[in-house]
Amino acid sequence: MKELNVKELQILAARIRLETLKVIHSRGFGHVGGSMDLADLMAVLYGAVMKYNPENPRWPDRDWLVLSKGHAGPVAYATFGLMGFYPLEDAYTLNHPHTHFPSHTDRKLTPGVDLTTGSLGQGVSTATGAALGNKIDGRDNHVFCVVGDGEADEGQVWEGFHFAYAHKLDNIVYFIDNNGYQLDGPTATILDHGDIARKAEAFGLYTQQVDGHDVAAIYNAIVNAYAKKGVPSCIVLNTSKGKGATFAEVSHEHSSQPSEEKWAEALAAAEKALAEAEKA
Amino acid sequence: MNVNLIGKHEKDSRASRDALALTLNEMMAQDKSICYVDCDLMGCINTKQLMKNYPDRAFEAGIAEANGAGIAAGLAATGKKVFFHSFGTFSSRRCYDQIYMSAAYAGLTVHVLGSDAGVTAAFNGGTHMPLEDAAMYLSIPESTVLDPCDYEQLKSITQQLPGITRGVTFTRFVRKDVIQVYGEGTQFEIGKGVVLHESDKDVCTIVTSGIMVDEALKAYESLQAEGIDVRVIDMFTWKPLDEALLLKAARETGAIVTAENHNTACGLGSVVANCLAHNCPTPQEFVGVQDQFGQVGPQSFLMDEYGLRAPVIVEAVKKVIARK
Numbered sequence: 001m002k003e004l005n006v007k008e009l010q011i012l013a014a015r016i017r018l019e020t021l022k023v024i025h026s027r028g029f030g031h032v033g034g035s036m037d038l039a040d041l042m043a044v045l046y047g048a049v050m051k052y053n054p055e056n057p058r059w060p061d062r063d064w065l066v067l068s069k070g071h072a073g074p075v076a077y078a079t080f081g082l083m084g085f086y087p088l089e090d091a092y093t094l095n096h097p098h099t100h101f102p103s104h105t106d107r108k109l110t111p112g113v114d115l116t117t118g119s120l121g122q123g124v125s126t127a128t129g130a131a132l133g134n135k136i137d138g139r140d141n142h143v144f145c146v147v148g149d150g151e152a153d154e155g156q157v158w159e160g161f162h163f164a165y166a167h168k169l170d171n172i173v174y175f176i177d178n179n180g181y182q183l184d185g186p187t188a189t190i191l192d193h194g195d196i197a198r199k200a201e202a203f204g205l206y207t208q209q210v211d212g213h214d215v216a217a218i219y220n221a222i223v224n225a226y227a228k229k230g231v232p233s234c235i236v237l238n239t240s241k242g243k244g245a246t247f248a249e250v251s252h253e254h255s256s257q258p259s260e261e262k263w264a265e266a267l268a269a270a271e272k273a274l275a276e277a278e279k280a
Numbered sequence: 281m282n283v284n285l286i287g288k289h290e291k292d293s294r295a296s297r298d299a300l301a302l303t304l305n306e307m308m309a310q311d312k313s314i315c316y317v318d319c320d321l322m323g324c325i326n327t328k329q330l331m332k333n334y335p336d337r338a339f340e341a342g343i344a345e346a347n348g349a350g351i352a353a354g355l356a357a358t359g360k361k362v363f364f365h366s367f368g369t370f371s372s373r374r375c376y377d378q379i380y381m382s383a384a385y386a387g388l389t390v391h392v393l394g395s396d397a398g399v400t401a402a403f404n405g406g407t408h409m410p411l412e413d414a415a416m417y418l419s420i421p422e423s424t425v426l427d428p429c430d431y432e433q434l435k436s437i438t439q440q441l442p443g444i445t446r447g448v449t450f451t452r453f454v455r456k457d458v459i460q461v462y463g464e465g466t467q468f469e470i471g472k473g474v475v476l477h478e479s480d481k482d483v484c485t486i487v488t489s490g491i492m493v494d495e496a497l498k499a500y501e502s503l504q505a506e507g508i509d510v511r512v513i514d515m516f517t518w519k520p521l522d523e524a525l526l527l528k529a530a531r532e533t534g535a536i537v538t539a540e541n542h543n544t545a546c547g548l549g550s551v552v553a554n555c556l557a558h559n560c561p562t563p564q565e566f567v568g569v570q571d572q573f574g575q576v577g578p579q580s581f582l583m584d585e586y587g588l589r590a591p592v593i594v595e596a597v598k599k600v601i602a603r604k
């Protein structure tokens with residue numbers, strides 16, 4: 001784990017936001033909301049926390065990332081491109097015929113993707129299975145698994161937590177992207193979770209809740225998670241769906257197909273945010 | 281292929297499940313990459329010994345099959361050869377999307393075991409009677425689907441499964457009593473059917489598997505007594521189907537009867553018909569469960585009830601010969 005450098009991570013997050021927009025813009029439409037709100041997490045993970053090797057994406061001692069909310073693929077494609085897993089432009093084929101960059105993350109197609117997701121809930125189990133496999137092999141690595149708050153409607157998510165607790169998997173960290181929205185609207189009006197952090201805690205996970213757009217807070221929560229032995233960790237990220245995409249950050253819409261004009265506006269704003277982060 | 285056919289219609293003294301449990305126990309000692317995941321049903325198939333002997337590689341997922349299937353897929357992603365068990369109803373219906381997407385679609389091999397094949401679920405009744413399990417697995421691309429008939433065959437299959445590294449596999453098997461069809465030393469190869477009887481006078485071929493193999497052998501004997509020669513093939517390998525063997529039989533005998541412990545709507549009869557329709561259209565009759573739900577009762581009652589019996593096969597043979 002690298003030392004925390006807040007400014008560096010904020011710049012990286014801004015860059016990831018801009019690139020995520022460019023990736024989705026290459027197709028014109030896509031899951032903007034749930035991709036953009038993860039930029040700060042991805043910056044912390046790939047800028048400071050995770051062990052990975054772009055030359056050898058399946059390096060056995062790597063840390064794993066599982067986007068159980070697989071529709072956030074574009075933020076992963078932007079991040080992996082920035083980290084050198086492939087030329088960024090490759091990801092501008094998002095959802096084109098025979099692309100290696102599909103809507104939902106696919107381990108057979110994209111370097112850097114560890115497990116295939118898309119059917120919500122399943123990534124929690126497979127990530128947990130991978131953590132178990134790494135533990136059997138005595139590896140000193142971690143699995144990071146990102147779960148949507150809407151996704152947490154699925155019973156399988158809680159089955160996975162239950163398993164990780166029972167098998168004392170302290171080499172996995174679940175992030176719940178607590179953006180308050182799912183496909184049909186606000187999570188509270190669709191199937192209210194109540195206090196999701198308390199629920200995770202009740203399942204035996206060492207649970208922290210932080211501002212998901214504060215890179216230092218995310219970093220410190222991971223440091224705490226690493227220090228906690230014998231129990232799996234959960235970090236609830238309070239986020240704003242669509243953060244940094246001008247056309248989505250107010251409505252918190254699930255998927256977006258803005259006009260070219262709106263795209264231009266969003267891309268310009270993201271460029272500006274990056275420039276400001278660099279200047280700060 | 282070395283076939284040691286016993287075919288005396290006598291029960292094997294060994295419980296079928298031990299062919300899996302004892303073999304897996306030996307295999308796990310040899311191959312440290314084999315893992316086992318169960319959903320609170322180890323006690324039913326005698327695999328608790330795996331947890332005892334290999335506590336770091338045999339796991340309870342609890343009564344949570346969807347998660348268990350995902351755990352299995354995740355283990356496979358770390359390079360493990362994974363066996364995953366529940367009753368056939370639950371290792372198919374309860375985790376189909378998980379096996380489909382997390383394992384098969386993701387290019388991860390998981391060896392799924394479904395115990396209590398078809399009517400052998402007997403006293404657990406209709407809620408526990410898998411008559412569509414194979415149908416579900418047959419429709420997953422790259423899958424392997426197997427319906428072994430006895431101890432020797434299940435043992436041989438168990439030994440071969442870790443060698444399959446592409447696609448998911450599904451093996452439906454009987455937990456307890458099985459008729460011993462094969463003697464020791466019989467070798468089986470996944471993808472290759474077993475010819476149990478053949479002559480150049482055969483006027484029909486019975487293609488069967490699982491508990492129906494013994495019924496087919498009885499049907500063969502009654503037909504012989506009536507002077508009707510038929511070929512009998514144990515097609516335990518539903519997918520990959522032994523197409524060459526099937527087509528040879530279809531060409532040489534001109535009529536087919538399939539007999540299965542499964543819904544005929546999407547089972548052995550269907551894969552056979554599919555192959556014949558493409559390559560060698562042949563009259564066929566389908567013995568098996570006729571689009572019905574399971575129900576509770578002794579296995580012998582259920583076999584009568586659903587027509588999973590030698591006389592039904594005999595009638596089907598006569599009917600199909602008349603259609604030639």
Ligand SMILES: Cc1ncc(C[n+]2csc(CCOP(=O)(O)OP(=O)(O)O)c2C)c(N)n1
Nearest residue numbers: 034118119120148149150151177181182183
């Ligand atoms: C099993 C399953 N059901 C439905 C969907 C369709 N779907 C995709 S995303 C989504 C909403 C997800 O909301 P959430 O998990 O909160 O994601 P986020 O807000 O972070 O985008 C739905 C219903 C799916 N992919 N999988």
Ligand SMILES: [Mg+2]
Nearest residue numbers: 149150181182
């Ligand atoms: Mg959400």
